[in-house]
Structures are given as C-alpha cells and as structure tokens.
Amino acid sequence: MASIxxxxxxxxxxxxxxxxxxxxxxxxxxxxYETWFFSIEVLGESLYQGEVFKLMxxxxxxxxxxxxxxxxxxxxxxxxxxxxxxxxxxHICASILGTEWSPxxxxxxxxxxxxxxxxxxxxxxxxxxxDRYVRTAPDNxxxxxxxxxxxxx
Amino acid sequence: xKVHIKHWNAVAQWRWNTGNNDQxxxxxxxxxxxxxxxxxxxxxxxxxxxxxxxxxxxxxxFHMHCLLKWLGTTASKQQCPMDRRPWVTAERKVADIPNNxx
Numbered sequence: 638m639a640s641i642x643x644x645x646x647x648x649x650x651x652x653x654x655x656x657x658x659x660x661x662x663x664x665x666x667x668x669x670y671e672t673w674f675f676s677i678e679v680l681g682e683s684l685y686q687g688e689v690f691k692l693m694x695x696x697x698x699x700x701x702x703x704x705x706x707x708x709x710x711x712x713x714x715x716x717x718x719x720x721x722x723x724x725x726x727x728h729i730c731a732s733i734l735g736t737e738w739s740p741x742x743x744x745x746x747x748x749x750x751x752x753x754x755x756x757x758x759x760x761x762x763x764x765x766x767x768d769r770y771v772r773t774a775p776d777n778x779x780x781x782x783x784x785x786x787x788x789x790x
Numbered sequence: 791x792k793v794h795i796k797h798w799n800a801v802a803q804w805r806w807n808t809g810n811n812d813q814x815x816x817x818x819x820x821x822x823x824x825x826x827x828x829x830x831x832x833x834x835x836x837x838x839x840x841x842x843x844x845x846x847x848x849x850x851x852f853h854m855h856c857l858l859k860w861l862g863t864t865a866s867k868q869q870c871p872m873d874r875r876p877w878v879t880a881e882r883k884v885a886d887i888p889n890n891x892x
Contacts, residue, residue: 641823641832641859648824701822702859739871740860741821 642700646670649744662748671696675748679756691715694744704738706779707747719761726771728778732785806843808851822856831855845880846870
C-alpha cells in the first residue's frame, strides 16, 4: 500500500542509509513503514554518559501530517532515561511530539531534539506524576494529552 | 552543404517560478512530502497544473494539496509548518499559475 507515509518514510530511510544518522543515533531496525527502532546516546559531557537508550517510532498512514508516536523502549535490555520529562514506561512529554508537531519535521529531527533534551538535563529524576501516569497510561503515548509546563529542560 | 533533417525530437523542461532561478539547482522540495515542487504530491499521479504550489505570505511554498491536508487538521492550528505563523495564502492565485511557468 503506497500511502502518503510510505513514500515519505521511504525517502527518509534512503537518506538515513546514504548519509547516516546524526551523531550518537543509530538505526537498529526499519523493516517496515510502521515501526522503526533507533539507539540513542548523548555524546560529550552529560548526566547520561555511557548510557544507551532505545527509541521506538510508530507511524500511521497519514504521517507526516500526523505526528509519529515516539517513546523509549523499556524491556529486559533497555530502560527509559531518568529524566523529568520521561516516564518510567518510556513515554515522553515533549511538545514537538504533541501540539507542536509540524509535518516538516522528520525522524532525524525528532531524534536530535530528544538527544538535546537529554543533553541539557540538570537533574536525573522522574516526572513528579510518574507513578500515577504509568499506572493508567495508554499503550500509545499519542493518546495522552500532556501538559507542557516546563521550558527549562 | 545541404542537410536534410529526417527526424527530430523536441524536449522541454518546465519549472514552477518560485523565484529560484538557479538553473543548476536540483530544485526545491515540498517540506511536507519531500517531493520536488515539480513532482506532484503523494495523492496525485501527474505533476503540473492539477497539482499546483501554494505560496504563503511568510514566503514558504508547498504543494497545495500537502498544505491543505495539514491545514485540515486541528493539530495545525492553521499555522505554517515552517514557522508556525498563522497561514495566509499570498496573492499569487492558483489561476495565475500557468503564467508562472518558466
């Protein structure tokens, strides 16, 4: 099925394969146009030195008009970074994944934004409402209406 | 010397007039679908007048169909995808486009 998303993702994928990902980001798996996985680490000095995280992108047929569902993978081998905007189930509270999404953004652009979100972190702590959120969180983080009330991290 | 032309093929190239007249430039792409302006949006099969460009007053250009799809969502808040300013279509109307072919 050649939906809008397939064509656009095909272009992004060939760009990633020819030019590579941004520094610190590696494509792990993009076998289809629905779910992609990346590893992400912060290069240089940061609170996350030596830590590598796994990111999952899920696209629906109207990407890039609709935003991708992006979260950190939490399983036996990987954990979500401890960060004031990242819940322990991997969900991320970042405005560009929600109300500030724009169709000119791309998978690479999202990776770089999340990388800099980690790089600028000053205190490693979970969001204050982590336990409450994780207990009731939907499988898809796009179904959550996050409040973006902190511009400092 | 007399030359008899037995056969010839005409080849023409067209581009939307976007103000970018650099002939060697490979051409700009629509920021939404990443297809060149001269290609068509993912919903169309034929490039040309049926899949025109749209100009914003903010100077950003997209395939009209791509931009309308975006503006049709509530998530767009009617903003330009590039600069998030309220989208205002510039006075270069779709009807003028044939004259803009260069």
